[in-house]
Amino acid sequence: MLSEQSVPVVRATLPAVGAAIGEIADLFYAELFADRPELLRDLFNRGNQANGRQRQALAGSIAAFAGMLLERPDERPDTMLARIAGKHASLGITSDQYELVHRHLFAAIAQVLGDAVTPEVAEAWDEVYWLMAGALIARESRLYQEAGVADGEVWQRMEIVARRRETADVVSYTLRRADGCPAGPFRPGQYVSVQAQLPDGARQIRQYSLSAAPGAGDWRISVKRLRDGAGPEGEVSSWLHGHARPGDLLTVSLPFGGLVPDETGDGPLLLASAGIGGTPMLSVLGHLTATGTARQVVVAHADRSPADHAHREELRALADRNPHARLSLWYERGHGADGSAAGRMDIGSLDLPEDLTACLCGPLPFMKAVRADLLRRGVPARRIHYEVFGPDLWLGRDAADAAGAGRAVGAAGTAVDDAAASPADS
Structure with missing residues (x-):
């Protein structure tokens, strides 16, 4: 105060x-x-x-x-x-x-x-x-x-034990501790940081969701190669795609973050994602399916096409194995053959249970649109959570732009509401 x-x-x-x-x-x-x-x-x-x-x-x-x-x-x-x-x-x-x-x-x-x-x-x-x-x-x-570590001592050496190409732009890596011990526990929806030693000597760090359920002994991350322009953007994903192979060692942090506020609860969940934002949802759905919980879960994912949808078959298999899960898919191209819909995600078309908690992950415009749809349907802001990687421009634009226009106090309060349960990166 x-x-x-x-x-x-x-x-x-x-x-x-x-x-x-x-x-x-x-x-x-x-x-x-x-x-x-x-x-x-x-x-x-x-x-x-x-x-x-x-x-x-x-x-x-x-x-x-x-x-x-x-x-x-x-x-x-x-x-x-x-x-x-x-x-x-x-x-x-x-x-x-x-x-x-x-x-x-x-x-x-x-x-x-x-x-x-x-x-x-x-x-x-x-x-x-x-x-x-x-x-x-x-x-x-x-x-x-x-x-269980001293302040800042979060790094460990991990070996790549498997590499799998999921789509043209996404590769998954299975990681195990270099000393042969199990990778360690984590909560579904968490992420790790990965250090990459680049050719110019820089040690750049990026965060990646753990894309498989906890409990397997190994960790898995799924890395999308960013191709939206020249320059430093995408340099770590490009380095991993070009150089990281089974047997190589990476420096990886302990898991942090928390997309699902109470992964042990029993209330209904909406897992809404787009593009590579589907990776933390795989971990959450995999955990719910493996533990046999009766928690109702609505899984909604949007992508460019089935070919661009990383872990598509795995997601379908998890949803099929979970009697309490419902899966809906949207594709901009190549929709229809598997029951998927055309275009962008339409939350209004879904039969959503009351008192659900929503977890969103994907591009900022996608998350803002889905959040607005959920608010219109009466889902309280405090029950809508989101995850982004890199700077959180949701909060940055809403608060800073309005502050610059001389409306800082009210806009800042609104921006905090918008960040309900998941605030800005610094």
């Missing part, structure tokens, strides 16, 4: 900070990487830095958190913090890095806003930062404790 003296200061300055947050973020990252170039080389996603997505996500998370402190002072934005903490833990972030970020972020704020940053303004926003940072540090420490 913000102190009484900081509330009016933050409220008065949030529109100005929101309007300048893009410029602040640009300067912050420029100065941070000038001071610590190894962070861009070995920690931050170079593709998302190049295309500006990381800056948008940072802007959105700051605006959303500040707005939440003002509009809901007695509530903690737990869902937002949980998502950021999970991503940070999967990267091995430690508390000392928050000091580094604070130094460069506040230097950027002072440079961009100039004389407007009075001592009172600086003190109030310092309080906002450390409220958020302190909450994240505590959450990340708990995640490390639950994993």
